[in-house]
């Protein structure tokens with residue numbers, strides 16, 4: 001009898017393997033765990049405004065909206081906390097397959113709320129805020145969901161960094177991604193530089209960060225930062241539908257298989273070859289003989 005993949009005994013092994021392998025990173029972040037993490041949470045709570053909204057759909061695709069239009073969707077402190085809560089929620093959404101991250105009202109996100117930045121401009125608090133966001137965005141990218149940043153309007157500073165915490169980036173024709181940090185006397189701190197180098201290579205990353213260069217859809221495609229330029233008419237709200245259609249080419253089919261696809265890619269990207277191979281074997285074990293595999297065998301599927 002086929003075992004349900006969600007309750008497959010090897011699934012627990014996979015979770016354990018991934019947990020074991022990411023322990024290294026947890027150790028890295030342990031300097032903001034416990035009381036220190038609570039301290040930065042309290043500081044972030046002082047800067048309210050906006051929200052991070054999550055809609056989980058029956059299709060298995062969730063839409064997360066960075067919602068603070070009065071400030072071009074800049075992240076207030078409370079929004080940073082809400083982002084963490086939404087990631088917690090997505091980590092336990094076992095039916096999920098895909099995620100779209102978008103900004104409200106036709107623009108993506110203008111980074112940190114500059115009012116909060118001014119108020120916590122000492123390096124200690126700045127570093128704690130940055131570690132908090134690094135940790136949350138690292139967890140966002142590692143979700144077993146295929147994720148897309150839908151970039152309309154502007155993605156600036158931390159907003160540009162947020163786009164790199166998704167697997168894919170889609171842009172509307174008027175959109176701009178700009179790592180404006182240098183113009184602010186900063187460098188990325190939410191993990192955006194580390195991820196950018198892995199996406200576009202160190203030469204291109206140096207150009208984008210060193211020149212605070214505006215990335216339009218054409219440049220984005222050229223350097224591999226952008227996966228697709230959307231053709232929906234601007235300002236009619238149809239970009240989200242187009243993004244969902246684009247994402248569905250990867251999320252069609254069984255949730256356990258799609259989640260396993262994402263997990264083998266994450267382990268291949270983040271672990272040593274030896275650990276990645278071991279993890280791949282464990283993840284393979286969760287789908288081998290599972291319902292989707294047995295159904296494909298029964299149907300004598302041909303790949304013409």
Ligand SMILES: CCCC(=O)SCCNC(=O)CCNC(=O)[C@H](O)C(C)(C)COP(=O)(O)OP(=O)(O)OC[C@H]1O[C@@H](n2cnc3c(N)ncnc32)[C@H](O)[C@@H]1OP(=O)(O)O
Pocket residue numbers: 070071072074110111112113114115117154156157158159180181184186187188189190
């Ligand atoms: C490690 C993280 C590092 C960071 O993220 S640092 C932050 C980087 N981001 C920025 O510096 C963005 C600064 N803002 C801008 O350049 C412009 O506002 C922007 C986004 C191009 C939009 O320009 P416009 O279309 O002309 O609109 P505008 O300037 O009138 O803005 C509308 C309202 O939004 C506000 N806003 C935009 N970005 C903000 C931000 N990051 N923090 C706080 N408030 C922000 C802006 O102040 C304005 O508010 P108000 O209408 O004057 O009350």
